[in-house]
Amino acid sequence: MSFYESLIRELYDRLAERYIADRPNVPWNERPWLDRFLTHIPPGGSVLDLGCGAGTPIGRYLLSRGRAVTGIDTSPRLIAHCRATLLDGDWRVADMRTLALSRQFHGVLAWDSFFHLGHDAQRAMFPVFRDHALPGAILMFTSGAEHGEAYGDYHGETLYHASLAPEEYARRLADNGFSVVKRVFDDPDCAGHCVWLAQRTH
Template sequence: MASDAIIGLYQRHALAFDAARGRQLFERGWLDRFAAWLPPGGAVLDLGCGMAEPIAAHLIGRGFRVTGVDTSPQLLGLARTRFPEQSWHLGDMRHLALAQRFEGILAWNSFFHLDQADQPEMFAVFARHAAPGAALLFTSGPEAGVAMGEFEGEPLFHASLSPGEYRALLARHGFEVVAHRAEDPECGGHTIWLARRAGADQPASTG
């Protein structure tokens, strides 16, 4: 499947991705909404963390403890060099089983590289690693389907379920939707989901 090629693509082009990835943090508004649900110094699980910039770097700068997971040894090597005090794990998010729960989980521009058949199973992974009241932030496509992009001359796979399917999966695994916006013009056209696990009170801060 085209989705299976994603791991190799990021391994082959890790340095090119690092150079191409903007650091201007257009995602800041959503990251700060996510952070508002976290306790000071809370633990965040970053799925598909890459080289930790700019997203993990922003959260680290705000005092959160980040555990990053990625399939690219090269990108993780950069993350370890830049932020050696954090935790970085080589692995596939689909099979993740860390003996830890987190106050925040994010899968920004990573979860949507999974095939449609794999995506529903990820919600059990989210739930397994979510502390009571945990915030969950991820990006998807605006509607069900497959979209092919391109990076370094190679096809780049993206897939999405329908918004209704995502809502049902979140509810089934104990999350409620806090905010959702399709193709947000203030965030580079990304489609974003912010949810929380049962047990949350009010946001810890307004960030």
């Protein structure tokens, strides 16, 4: 684990109450992408939310649309909040990098979470995505637009982000049995997010 990856884990747990209070005040622009994601998941289907945070708004929305949600986060405080407020979900303290649930899902989601991992940790995540995806399952994650690292700020704390090159993401998806369905870089309708939507084809 890199130095900044370890800081991210500690930061979100230590600032959990601030994050829970802040999240409802952030404009909710994920819905169009979540709706695209949900078109590939049958009613009652299962979703693995990697880096689920406080569970709102994303986990709440997925549950409201009749999907079974298993949410994973490294922060015990954020998971405790999910368990107290979203009783229909299955919320677990776990590290996505070492996840091995021995089950597969109709959808795998890593929205604004996967990009906090360093380059090597991101590369190692593609087999994890594959191992938790049913045949035909949909995968959605956010990334940067080019290979590199970036450092943001959250309440005066360093917030680390990394991205592989788009060509490498596409290659690693293909190597792990995923076909790109849609990708948009710097989406103006989603606060400049770079979003990947891919389906497991084999």
